[in-house]
Amino acid sequence: MLSAARMEVIKQTVPVLEENGEALTRHFYQRMFRENPEVRGFFNPAHQHAGTQQRALAAAICAYARNIENPAVLAGAVELIAQKHVSLGIKAEHYPIVGENLLASIREVLGEAATDQIIDAWAEAYGMLADLFIQREREIYHSQTKTHGWQGFKRFVVQQREAASDNIVSLYLAPEDGQPLQPHSPGQYVTLRLTPENGVPVMRNYSLSNRPGSARFRISVKRELAGEAGAPDGVCSNYLHDRVKQGDVVELAPPCGEFVLKPVVEAGKPLVLIAGGVGITPILSMLHAALEQQVGREVIFIQCALNGAVRPFEKELAALRGDYPNLSVHVRLSEATAEDRARALHDSEGLLDSVLLDQLIGNRAAEFYLCGPAPMLKHGWRLLKQRAVEDADIHFEFFGPAGDLAA
Structure with missing residues (x-):
């Protein structure tokens, strides 16, 4: 638990974080990809190019600082992020990499305003947050193994392709080992990992569009084209549309996600x-x-x-x-x-x-x-x-x- 003095230091940083949040997170990602290129594969370059990843992280940092006295109010956001982390295979050993680059970025972006007192307070606050995520993600990994029989990536065969519309293709995927699939929670996604021709593995989340309990998973992928000059086309979506065919093998991580259909609470409510x-x-x-x-x-x-x-x-x-x-x-x-x-x-x-x-x-x-x-x-x-x-x-x-x- 943070001391009252360190909580106060964190709260005092809120205005400067709100003013400089996106500059800080842009710097953070650039620094981390330079110093620790092994984590680059966890991130979607299209989101980086559009700035949505940076804005989302800046908002999360500010929200944590504003609620440092009662982080429980961020439980929903923590669950969303923890599910996403598990879907990509992020583990406890990755958190020190993030922490080191985040604290260094605070120093490098804020300059003299980033006093030792601020850095020490944020180091402790980050450590507490990392422990929270690590514990929840450990629980999700355990649940995946218990429910679905595996964690990490497993080989699936593309048994069928069909057009869902002019710009969406559905792929029906079955485990290569022949093991039966357990029902996913309706609304969950799986993570697909494949290696396009450039040899660099990519991971993307795709919602499961099939009925829970089906013998095969179905993902339905929209072809993503660049929305502006200089932006990249969707690497994974275009590869799935153009190159992946029936009989090919891809890798899937187990279903994840907190956006799921909930049980009926009030009878008669449509x-x-x-x-x-x-x-x-x-x-x-x-x-x-x-x-x-x-x-x-x-x-x-x-x-x-x-x-x-x-x-x-x-x-x-x-x-x-x-x-x-x-x-x-x-x-x-x-x-x-x-x-x-x-x-x-x-x-x-x-x-x-x-x-x-x-x-x-x-x-x-x-x-x-x-x-x-x-x-x-x-x-x-x-x-x-x-x-x-x-x-x-x-x-x-x-x-x-x-x-x-x-x-």
Whole structure:
């Protein structure tokens, strides 16, 4: 436990961290990759290039400093990060590397403002935080072994490829050793590791889009193209689209993630699942589980997509809608084409809005799960808060480094 004096030192650093947080974290990553290149593979270069990784770390450091007297309020954030660390294979021996580079970066970026008193206080605070993560991650690793039968990476065979849309390919993966899969928690992701032609292994998290308890895992991967000049195309997604074929072998780590469908708490409360683009992948797994496990519960599924060509899982959703009378599916396209209108397979056009929510839900209380691109999540969160939905009834997941929906 930090002394009161050191807690006060940490709190006094909050303003300077808020002002210099991104500069500090940019410097930290550059320094760590230079001094300890062995950890570079844990990080997605696209997130580094976009600055989202740096901003997420800066926000986390500031949040820890602001709540240094009561870090328990950060339990949700700690769980999210611990799950992510386990998915990538981060272990206790990696924490000293981070600590050394973080403290050195504080000195190098803040200069004379980083007194010995500040460095000593942050060294102790970091040590406490590292111990917290190490303990929780040890528990998750143990749970993975007990539930799924392995930890680390295991060889899986690509048994089938199929297009989910024009820009999303689904891969069906089975263990090479023939061992049966245990059900994942609906909403979880796996980590895929492969080595493209440059010989540098890459790891990426992909949500499981299959029904929990299926004989095979299914990941459904969007081809990620550079969003701006100079930014890299998605290394892993493009390799999966262009090079990985049926019969190939990839490596998977066991399912991880805290964005999972929760048991019913209040009988009669509808479940509303809102998916944007490839964000449908964990939501679709939740949908399968809810229909099978939460029998008779009203389920409202809202799928948002740009147009019909990039709308995934059209046939699967149509089949579910036909099989379950308690399920209603509403498809909204933001930029519907003439072909979309001719086929008449969508229900409305435009962005998610309060009119649609009123139409589908009315003034009833409901439980919401959202996944999609950050702008859609922020927009959806604001719509739900305008409806006075309690925070406990709003569950969401960012693809990529976590952000702040209220920002």
